[in-house]
Amino acid sequence: xxxxxxxxxxxxxxxxxxxxxxxxxxxxxxxxxxxxxxxxxxxxxxxxxxxxxxxxxxxxxxxxxxxxxxxxxxxxxxxxxxxxxxxxxxxxxxxxx
Numbered sequence: 001x002x003x004x005x006x007x008x009x010x011x012x013x014x015x016x017x018x019x020x021x022x023x024x025x026x027x028x029x030x031x032x033x034x035x036x037x038x039x040x041x042x043x044x045x046x047x048x049x050x051x052x053x054x055x056x057x058x059x060x061x062x063x064x065x066x067x068x069x070x071x072x073x074x075x076x077x078x079x080x081x082x083x084x085x086x087x088x089x090x091x092x093x094x095x096x097x
């Protein structure tokens with residue numbers, strides 16, 4: 001396998017992984033109350049749009065906006081369906097990358 005093929009496959013795996021994470025987070029947050037949660041969903045939906053449209057800079061920007069909302073979501077407290085205080089555990093982890 002050539003170096004270009006390896007890079008292409010790695011990029012495809014990253015794309016698939018990011019898209020799967022965003023899709024799941026949007027689903028997990030869809031029924032959660034709170035203005036900040038709604039704003040987070042909007043940013044994630046924008047990120048999904050930019051990711052699938054191959055607009056990497058816009059995708060990174062949308063994730064940056066989502067990162068800015070994360071502390072406000074955490075201060076909203078317990079969300080229904082979650083075992084403890086805070087936000088969806090996968091959300092914070094995904095946004096760290």
